[in-house]
Amino acid sequence: MNKRTNADDVVNADASQAETITKNQKTTLNTSKVSNFSIIESTLREGEQFSNAFFSTEDKIKIAKALDSFGVEYIEITSPAASEQSRQDCITICNLGLTAKILTHVRCHMDDVRIAVETGVHGLNVVIGTSAYLREFSHGKDMEYIIEQATEVITFIKNKGLEVRFSSEDSFRSDLVDLLNLYKIVDKLGVNRVGIADTVGCANPRQVFDLVKTLRSVVSCDIECHFHNDTGCAIANAYAGLEAGATHIDTTVLGIGERNGITSLGGFFARMYVDDKEYILENYNLDQLREVEKLVAGIVSVDIPFNNYITGDCVITHKPGTHAKAVINDPEKYEILKPNDFGMMPGCLIEPKLTSCDTVKERLEQLDLILSDDEIKDVTTQIKIISELKSLKLVEVDVFLRSFHKKVINAHLNYD
């Protein structure tokens, strides 16, 4: 628990704090091929499409600050053309003075682009509105129209001195030749990145690797990837994209987004931590992950899944028996993700200190269980009694706390 930061600290953290690693330092620190990436954190864009997300301006500011403090390179926000409120919020976030660059996600229309470039964003993530374009494109109908429109939009953004990414939707169900032709043209127009998006979540890692590898040989600009998680491959696909030469990965906190969402920030870092632990620890404040997730989970009214990467309740606990002895003797044998690096306490050890009200209260908060002070006193006394009879492991305490909490809730609900 040593280095855990509380939510207020995170959101109030000064973006220019000394420990922030600059991009230049990053370049020199990077030793692994697949660690040569930037995060485009899209909780404030893709995440705003999540069914439970209704962000206030205040929510957006808190989330942006927390992500910046965590160390993401880019924060992507909803198009200022979506509504007057979105436009104002976009300006507000640009004026926060964050280290992360601010991007906004706009359709390939001059109407949207003209509004966006005036907000103070560092760059525009331009998307062709629907894959229908590419379907018609494949019949040769709209080729000229698309090129004309893309040229106007890209030239306009570049003349404003801003970054520009150009992306299709539903890239894995589009005609490959058309896609490559289009991207070759926008690459020559000088875009910073082209993007591929698995909008429906149907792609598998092999398909991703092949598409990115092919694209890598066609364009000289950076490649951004956006993967939905409908079929459970969003993290693996991001990794496969990087293996094939992609440079930018879209994530959201807890993976929230349309349907069951996209590559989750925490899950992606679990993956990359295993690949190049030193690089990840140097460049991101992993110990803030749990607080960032709690912040967003609270705002969108969801519980953090029990099996969430790294920070889930059950992730760092080991059941007494089979592996527990091995874990205690040699944690690295079964735990490739060191709990301490993520501001978490290891879960397999006996925690006699969990018999004070304060520590029980703290653990209850970690488990997202709410009890009154009297109930906390009550459950602490019960744990004390049991712990005098037998040594309790944390997992056993957790089970006891959950069971106690369930009883309390049921008692409340049956009060009539």
Place this chain on the structure above:
Amino acid sequence: MNKRTNADDVVNADASQAETITKNQKTTLNTSKVSNFSIIESTLREGEQFSNAFFSTEDKIKIAKALDSFGVEYIEITSPAASEQSRQDCITICNLGLTAKILTHVRCHMDDVRIAVETGVHGLNVVIGTSAYLREFSHGKDMEYIIEQATEVITFIKNKGLEVRFSSEDSFRSDLVDLLNLYKIVDKLGVNRVGIADTVGCANPRQVFDLVKTLRSVVSCDIECHFHNDTGCAIANAYAGLEAGATHIDTTVLGIGERNGITSLGGFFARMYVDDKEYILENYNLDQLREVEKLVAGIVSVDIPFNNYITGDCVITHKPGTHAKAVINDPEKYEILKPNDFGMMPGCLIEPKLTSCDTVKERLEQLDLILSDDEIKDVTTQIKIISELKSLKLVEVDVFLRSFHKKVINAHLNYD
């Protein structure tokens, strides 16, 4: 909701029911390379290692029947050598007369194997207890010892007429040459399957593909895969394994297991459904998935994650705006997993019927929110009032129900 089966129906379903597809039929139906697999469902073994899992005999029977009714080919249960209760439960499950074959997971020791073969199981999933063996093995120390022990165990099991799988632990951190040597020997001894296990959850799909492809060229028996999900690749790794020639995939319901678990049954089926929908729909009762998950979630006291594959609350809802119109006009454009195939109702449509107490109660149950009858009446009245002012989408009703539920809980907790 049309074809949804309730939990009792699932667990009471007659295993020999007419719609069960036999293995022979399966073979003729299979048209896709990666659909040529069997599920080894390990909720009653790996899942029993989950920190919150304390299965009673009754729990085990319910889970086994539900899995059998869903259509898994194998059910793997905890070693009967673990305890007298485990042994009795093993016999009980073997006597249920299920269609699924029953396997038990035992160490490569004659002590354990002798107990297991007397329980009535169809086969033994033998595992070398720790990767330490293979580490020593790589120094040449224990080569003879391992071969001797494996030979005795495998021959004994085969003489009893039972299936036998032989697997290492932590296959991805073991010496490759030693692993292949050992598997080549046990293949010649006539094992039905060799297994590879990513015990710590560090493998990525490319590594899996390469290892299975290599192994495929060395052994003639089937190949089973077991993937932990610490770094978010358990589903993608299972898929990569099948692409490379693996034949059997270990799953658990909701992915429960050590730490954050293994390949989830539902997530794996989301992946395979996209690959070969007809095959999956023919061979498994997908519309029972939600009930199987609710059964297990209830027994191990966890909430089904909001973003759970297919069945999560937020998965089939679309936020009004961006994509919603496209989804209503042409669901396949953005929904590759058809909600009806999984016994779910589509989430993007207006649900005026949600203004009766019964339907609100049903929706509350789907969201795992508990309210008293009076509170349900109260919230239904409020929804009715709102729905007269504006047309409500299901996602909006859900947000309203969650918010109402939160207020009720808070009111109960602040009763003092």
